[in-house]
Amino acid sequence: xxxxxxxxxxxATSGSHRLxxxxxxxxxxxxxxxxxxxxxxxxxxxxxxxxxxxxxxMHLSIGQEATSVGSIATLRPEDLIIHHHRGHGHTxxxxxxxxxxxxxxxxxxxxxxxxxxxxxxxxxxxxGNMGATGVVGGGIPTAVGIALxxxxxxxxxxxxxYFGDGxxxxxxxxxxxxxxxxxxxxxxxxxxxxQYGMSMHVSRxxxxxxxxxxxxSYGIPGQSVDGNDVxxxxxxxxxxxxxxxxxxxxxxxxxxxxxxRGHSKSDRNLYRTQEEIEEWKRKCPIRRFKKVLIEAxxxxxxxxxxxxxxxxxxxxxxxxxxxxxxxPSPEHMEEEVYAL
Amino acid sequence: MNTNHxxxxxxxxxxxxxxxxxxRLNKEVFLIxxxxxxxxxxxxxxxxxxEEFGPERIRDTPISEAAIAGxxxxxxxxxxxxxxxxxxxxxxxxxTNQLVNQAAKMRFMFGGKCSIPMVIRAPSGSGxxxxxxxxxxxxxxxxxxxxxxxVAPSSPYDAKGLLIAAIRxxxxxxxxxxxxxYRLKGPVPEEPYTIPLQSAEVKREGRDLTxxxxxxxxxxxxxxxxxxxxxxxxxxxxxxxxxxxLDKETxxxxxxxxxxxxxxxxxxxxxxxxxxLAAVIAGSAAFDYLDAPIRRLAGRDVPIPYNRTLEQAAVPxxxxxxxxxxxxxxxxx
Numbered sequence: 004x005x006x007x008x009x010x011x012x013x014x015a016t017s018g019s020h021r022l023x024x025x026x027x028x029x030x031x032x033x034x035x036x037x038x039x040x041x042x043x044x045x046x047x048x049x050x051x052x053x054x055x056x057x058x059x060x061m062h063l064s065i066g067q068e069a070t071s072v073g074s075i076a077t078l079r080p081e082d083l084i085i086h087h088h089r090g091h092g093h094t095x096x097x098x099x100x101x102x103x104x105x106x107x108x109x110x111x112x113x114x115x116x117x118x119x120x121x122x123x124x125x126x127x128x129x130x131g132n133m134g135a136t137g138v139v140g141g142g143i144p145t146a147v148g149i150a151l152x153x154x155x156x157x158x159x160x161x162x163x164x165y166f167g168d169g170x171x172x173x174x175x176x177x178x179x180x181x182x183x184x185x186x187x188x189x190x191x192x193x194x195x196x197x198q199y200g201m202s203m204h205v206s207r208x209x210x211x212x213x214x215x216x217x218x219x220s221y222g223i224p225g226q227s228v229d230g231n232d233v234x235x236x237x238x239x240x241x242x243x244x245x246x247x248x249x250x251x252x253x254x255x256x257x258x259x260x261x262x263x264r265g266h267s268k269s270d271r272n273l274y275r276t277q278e279e280i281e282e283w284k285r286k287c288p289i290r291r292f293k294k295v296l297i298e299a300x301x302x303x304x305x306x307x308x309x310x311x312x313x314x315x316x317x318x319x320x321x322x323x324x325x326x327x328x329x330x331p332s333p334e335h336m337e338e339e340v341y342a343l
Numbered sequence: 344m345n346t347n348h349x350x351x352x353x354x355x356x357x358x359x360x361x362x363x364x365x366x367r368l369n370k371e372v373f374l375i376x377x378x379x380x381x382x383x384x385x386x387x388x389x390x391x392x393x394e395e396f397g398p399e400r401i402r403d404t405p406i407s408e409a410a411i412a413g414x415x416x417x418x419x420x421x422x423x424x425x426x427x428x429x430x431x432x433x434x435x436x437x438x439t440n441q442l443v444n445q446a447a448k449m450r451f452m453f454g455g456k457c458s459i460p461m462v463i464r465a466p467s468g469s470g471x472x473x474x475x476x477x478x479x480x481x482x483x484x485x486x487x488x489x490x491x492x493x494v495a496p497s498s499p500y501d502a503k504g505l506l507i508a509a510i511r512x513x514x515x516x517x518x519x520x521x522x523x524x525y526r527l528k529g530p531v532p533e534e535p536y537t538i539p540l541q542s543a544e545v546k547r548e549g550r551d552l553t554x555x556x557x558x559x560x561x562x563x564x565x566x567x568x569x570x571x572x573x574x575x576x577x578x579x580x581x582x583x584x585x586x587x588x589l590d591k592e593t594x595x596x597x598x599x600x601x602x603x604x605x606x607x608x609x610x611x612x613x614x615x616x617x618x619x620l621a622a623v624i625a626g627s628a629a630f631d632y633l634d635a636p637i638r639r640l641a642g643r644d645v646p647i648p649y650n651r652t653l654e655q656a657a658v659p660x661x662x663x664x665x666x667x668x669x670x671x672x673x674x675x676x
Contacts, residue, residue, distance in 0.1 A: 115453075116452060116453050119451055119452055120454065126453040126454075126456065134449060136445065141440055141441070142445075143413070144445075145417040146417060147414045148413055148414040148417020148420065148421070149418070149420060150417070151418050152422070178409050179407075179409075182404065182405055182407055337489075340450065341514045342458035342460075342514055
């Protein structure tokens with residue numbers, strides 16, 4: 004097993020140089036800051052877990068920070084996302100309060116879901132994060148309904164629907180893309196392609212080189228991008244968001260990246276080599292973005308490091324505060340199941 | 344219940360009228376499903392609705408039950424009030440991930456910060472010669488899922504009042520429509536009205552024994568009660584109408600009065616809803632009044648067969664109810 008099995012023919016590469024000039028400095032700062040926050044959040048999550056402070060499982064997105072940040076950077080504040088079990092990155096990029104998020108991870112009453120959802124199900128409905136689903140592909144049909152409501156209400160909002168490479172082999176993926184395409188719904192389907200569905204490399208579970216080829220079956224635009232290049236992701240998703248917002252319907256954007264950690268806490272990485280993991284670590288999306296910013300003289304080395312260290316401190320603080328929050332009470336749980 | 348002088352319409356028309364009246368009242372209500380538009384629905388329930396409400400709100404879909412259920416779930420998450428029609432209840436097997444893992448869970452799982460106000464209309468039951476994959480009654484699956492409500496009306500009056508209540512409810516409500524009931528006629532007021540979901544009804548009063556029945560088993564139980572009355576056995580028929588939430592009090596009161604109870608439903612007995620009803624009764628104050636063991640008369644533990652004789656033999660018919668009730672009435676006397 005070597006990295007050669009990664010056959011994806013990335014269609015779009017970075018339009019970095021042009022974008023670096025076009026995008027406001029504040030936007031680029033925001034992107035780097037969010038990517039760093041995601042990285043430190045995940046590392047802190049792992050640390051808390053190792054110290055026995057976390058009850059459940061977790062799915063870390065270390066190495067995939069560019070995908071969530073690059074795509075959500077294209078949105079207006081009122082736009083929506085719906086995502087999946089490896090969802091810390093999307094949640095942070097959509098603007099979640101980090102302490103409230105950490106509280107949810109720790110199962111606290113003050114968490115986003117009052118400790119009922121945990122790592123796999125963080126939702127921030129009022130912030131436009133319509134929630135993470137833990138069943139592979141399960142959020143995609145729900146995304147169709149959210150986008151249908153937007154269309155029926157003549158809203159200008161769009162929805163980003165995230166799922167992994169494994170989800171594109173689920174029937175729900177195919178039913179949903181067909182339906183959304185038929186009705187021209189304002190949704191962008193984004194594949195967080197980390198190349199493995201648990202232990203199964205994409206090359207073992209589908210007979211195509213690029214997941215974006217699947218778009219052709221539904222008559223919608225499809226594009227595979229370098230998911231470790233935050234500006235390439237931004238550029239691809241921006242086009243798809245404009246397409247959706249103008250009433251032309253959905254697109255499928257396949258962001259090819261890699262998860263550095265195992266699938267979940269039980270993963271012993273038996274299905275891939277250490278060399279492969281190391282090779283992808285060398286393609287770190289955060290280090291790469293910093294380098295691009297510095298080389299283009301958008302930021303100095305000390306500026307990027309300042310952003311980095313601020314993010315680290317923010318996460319440390321969030322984790323410290325969240326640990327002091329109260330546990331939920333098991334009384335009255337039945338009363339929360341149904342809405343009045 | 345209803346007054347005299349009320350016009351009579353069918354169960355099917357009552358379902359349609361409930362949808363039409365709610366759609367006129369609330370722009371956020373819409374119907375989504377396979378062939379609900381031009382075709383009027385597989386059973387003709389939505390006939391004529393496309394003309395009044397247009398294709399956006401009477402929404403024909405691809406044959407994609409997972410995506411239909413997801414479309415309803417997502418729209419409900421946004422605060423709309425979708426009514427999803429599945430062509431046959433059996434096809435909910437394809438929708439189940441959206442209904443069970445998404446619609447039912449989201450409110451609780453997200454800390455109570457959203458609600459999913461949707462209705463799943465599901466033609467259920469056997470008796471049409473449609474065999475094993477178009478005849479099931481799957482209520483027991485869904486009552487075991489916290490977050491979903493399950494309603495199974497047995498009359499045109501109940502169908503209209505319960506459907507309007509279901510559409511106005513802020514939760515996913517599975518609304519079972521028995522195919523054999525569609526042509527049943529009964530008095531239904533023209534104006535909109537609701538029946539609270541947690542309200543059983545005594546459909547016939549009697550002193551000797553209680554039959555708890557829902558959906559198609561209610562008219563069968565009433566017919567059986569008529570025959571037993573001729574033999575001097577006075578049967579009380581109680582229809583829970585909604586299986587979840589369940590109005591336990593009305594059932595317990597009736598059983599406490601008669602001291603004998605027969606529970607009947609069309610779905611197979613093993614793991615069926617009758618077991619839940621039996622447990623509710625056995626665990627209640629009615630236990631002290633029981634003069635005979637609680638008895639169940641359910642569908643046999645077989646897939647619904649095609650052949651007419653076999654199909655009828657697979658689920659309780661009027662004569663089966665008469666026989667079981669007669670035996671129960673005499674037990675220990």
